[in-house]
Amino acid sequence: MKRIGALLVVLSLALTGCETKPSLQKYFVENSDNKEFLAVDISPSIINVDKVALSTEEKKALESFKKMNVLAFKADGKNQQEFDVERSKVKEILKDPTYQELVKAGNGKDGAAIYFVGDTDHISEFVLYGCKSENGFAVARIIGDNMNPNDVMALFGLMKKGNIDMEQLKPLQQLMGKP
Template sequence: MIQSIKKSMVMLFLVAAFTSCNQEPTLQTYYVDNELKPGFASFDLPTSFVDVENVDMTKEQKEAYNSVDKLNVLTYMKDDTDTEVYKSELAKVNSILKDPKYEELIRGGSVKEGKFVVKFLGDVDRIDELIIFGNATNKGFVIARVLGDDMNAGQLMSLGSILKNADFDEDQLKGLKEFFK
């Protein structure tokens, strides 16, 4: 009887482990799988890379700034965006972002210049991850993951205005600047 219960528990544990594993690719797994591959570059930036000490912020902006933990950026730079490899990588990211768990916040751009989309995981008032994905014609693409706790979409949008007056740690931004040249 005890052996039967033990076997049942082990079997239940194994079934739960296999069914709970998400076999679908995620943005995080894509990031980890590709960050060291040729053509890709990755950056992990803590919020401290933006010095807002001398910037006047509203209460809403302070809450938004404090809700952000870090920024993960993955770029794929390619001079020839017509190659099959580039198209394949772009299709992989687009496929991942089509998952309904990624809610769309905004999209824009043009076919000529490039496109971007902003998506998020969580609720609008309690975002766990904000994703900014853009591809630039004849440059490649960039995925920025803003990670934090209970971030608010409206508050995050208000941060744009303070970034103009903030100081940045230039050394941490070198690779990202290369993408936008």
């Protein structure tokens, strides 16, 4: 009986002593109600392809897409210090080996990058990050099942080809200053 009690104490100490590393998912949850951020969840229904003939590749891409989460920080003259802190947090999270860099463009502070989680044929998440010092930054998580880079390219093609549900994008339009 004492052994079981000692084992439970050791197990509970081990579990409570574990460090939880930061992740984009945690970052999104922590900041979704922050007034400096805009959080938008986009469902696959944004791509309205009811009247569009889809290729086999496009059907596969659409079926693998589950949702997209967008978190954006709008920079202005009043929140530059907070902007710098939050941008650093996101960059630090994206340095984790979980997020594999696919493409990067731009310089140190301004630019864009695409990351993925998983292996090249079984990707569970694509991460799009873009930052422009005077405007702010945005992080988009495209979440799906067994995606690959071709699937994401097919999804972007479908967005052009299909009828986009602009209602889901209204919060982002407001962030960019469009009515």
